[in-house]
Amino acid sequence: MSLDMFGSMIVTPSSSPIGLCVILPKPCCNCNSDTAVIGSSADPHHARLNCNCCGGHRGWLGAATFKFLSNVIDNFGRPSQPIEIRQNQSTRERGYPSSNSNSTER
């Protein structure tokens, strides 16, 4: 069995999140599965998300999330378990008014 023909087709850097399993905030409307696989990039998006169960399109991976996942892989290696992705990537607590510009002070 030759792996060479597959190796030349799929070139994935070790720190790339592509091929990684993620848990999405919403279940698939088709099969109700909440896990998706990160697919290859497509302009203008960084990566597509395909349902892990039925293969349906589950959305796009934003630049921030893509970078976040790359950093996780860089620092901790490829995770063996799916990473949960939250819709709100902001680390700020909810409840603050968005018009508040004094948020730099604690």
Ligand SMILES: [Zn+2]
């Ligand atoms: Zn599905």
